[in-house]
Amino acid sequence: MSAPVIQGWCPGALRPMPSGDGLVVRIRLHGGRMTPDQARRIADLAATHGNGLMDLSARANLQLRGVTPASHGPLVAALTDMGLIDRDAQAEARRNVLVSPFWNEGDGTQRIAADLAQRLAAPDAPALPGKFGYAIDIGPAPVLREASADIRVERLADGALIVRAEGMESGARTLPERAAETILRLVRWFASSGGICEGRGRMAGLITRGIAAPETFHEVCAPVAGAYQPVPGLVKTGALVGLGFGQIDPATLAALAGLGPLRLTPWRMLMVEGALRMPDLPGVLTDPSDPMLRVVACTGAPGCLQAHQPTRDLARRLAPHVPPDGLLHVSGCAKGCAHPGPAALTLTATPRGFDLIRRGAAAAAPDLTDLSPVTPAHISKAT
Numbered sequence: 534m535s536a537p538v539i540q541g542w543c544p545g546a547l548r549p550m551p552s553g554d555g556l557v558v559r560i561r562l563h564g565g566r567m568t569p570d571q572a573r574r575i576a577d578l579a580a581t582h583g584n585g586l587m588d589l590s591a592r593a594n595l596q597l598r599g600v601t602p603a604s605h606g607p608l609v610a611a612l613t614d615m616g617l618i619d620r621d622a623q624a625e626a627r628r629n630v631l632v633s634p635f636w637n638e639g640d641g642t643q644r645i646a647a648d649l650a651q652r653l654a655a656p657d658a659p660a661l662p663g664k665f666g667y668a669i670d671i672g673p674a675p676v677l678r679e680a681s682a683d684i685r686v687e688r689l690a691d692g693a694l695i696v697r698a699e700g701m702e703s704g705a706r707t708l709p710e711r712a713a714e715t716i717l718r719l720v721r722w723f724a725s726s727g728g729i730c731e732g733r734g735r736m737a738g739l740i741t742r743g744i745a746a747p748e749t750f751h752e753v754c755a756p757v758a759g760a761y762q763p764v765p766g767l768v769k770t771g772a773l774v775g776l777g778f779g780q781i782d783p784a785t786l787a788a789l790a791g792l793g794p795l796r797l798t799p800w801r802m803l804m805v806e807g808a809l810r811m812p813d814l815p816g817v818l819t820d821p822s823d824p825m826l827r828v829v830a831c832t833g834a835p836g837c838l839q840a841h842q843p844t845r846d847l848a849r850r851l852a853p854h855v856p857p858d859g860l861l862h863v864s865g866c867a868k869g870c871a872h873p874g875p876a877a878l879t880l881t882a883t884p885r886g887f888d889l890i891r892r893g894a895a896a897a898a899p900d901l902t903d904l905s906p907v908t909p910a911h912i913s914k915a916t
């Protein structure tokens with residue numbers, strides 16, 4: 534099987550990524566939130582300048598698909614009018630800031646995200662690899678540990694904040710008003726300590742090589758927390774709803790916007806801020822036992838140029854056969870974009886069908902190879 538191409542960068546609005554169904558334009562919403570007006574306008578733009586399909590990315594951004602070279606310019610002009618476009622593609626690429634969707638007014642989340650975005654946009658901000666990112670996760674317990682990040686801000690038991698490098702269990706104690714400055718100290722250390730090689734590199738890789746972070750980042754230990762498992766339902770800050778494969782169409786996005794501001798999550802879910810009831814809309818998953826919450830699938834063929842097979846129809850067909858506590862990941866190739874970690878079951882497309890992997894990631898050694906077709910019996914026997 535040919536190895537998947539590792540791009541080493543994420544699409545943006547100014548630097549879209551070519552895909553099998555046109556350009557993918559990723560919008561990085563400030564503070565991970567859309568006002569109702571922004572959401573309605575983005576829904577219109579997706580229908581007018583793309584093919585109408587939008588994806589929630591694993592970094593809580595919104596991607597418009599099917600944009601053409603001719604429609605890209607007018608789309609960027611409209612997003613610029615809405616204040617959603619950075620000064621240039623480099624500044625956009627640096628603004629990889631993920632926030633917990635459970636933030637509360639005045640808890641420091643939005644302040645840190647805004648301060649950090651401002652510092653990362655400064656002309657003297659260090660050039661960083663395209664995937665380098667930040668998680669602002671300062672609720673009572675961290676919820677973003679499974680999401681990709683290089684620097685994390687979390688809350689200590691005494692209420693203070695810790696800034697730490699991914700891969701380190703200790704970090705520097707800080708306050709919301711000093712957090713962005715502390716993060717930038719760690720960023721500069723990463724850049725000057727050999728963290729970047731030919732434009733690539735992640736914090737965890739540098740730490741694994743045994744390069745010691747500055748003394749101030751050994752001050753306090755990170756909070757201990759178990760794995761966070763998001764499920765649709767009402768929470769203090771609103772209604773958390775699921776989207777099959779993290780995909781949403783313009784009509785559904787506009788309908789959700791009618792219920793309140795929308796917060797993005799890295800879990801193929803949106804939060805309707807302030808909602809007191811679960812919405813009842815087609816395509817919106819509100820039942821925690823919905824089988825569609827047990828399957829993950831990337832775009833697959835023909836939407837992704839690297840995919841060996843279509844993925845989502847198969848995942849939809851197999852979903853009812855996945856046990857309630859299971860997770861099936863159907864991946865168009867060994868890259869495993871939709872779920873980089875291990876899943877209870879993974880089907881990785883090959884030119885001849887699908888490889889089946891138990892308790893592994895998409896690139897792991899398969900237990901069964903080249904299944905064609907994959908049937909519910911394969912899933913039942915493997916679980």
Ligand code: SF4
Nearest residue numbers: 831837865866869870
């Ligand atoms: S995992 Fe899916 S989306 Fe990612 S490159 Fe492979 S086929 Fe494309």
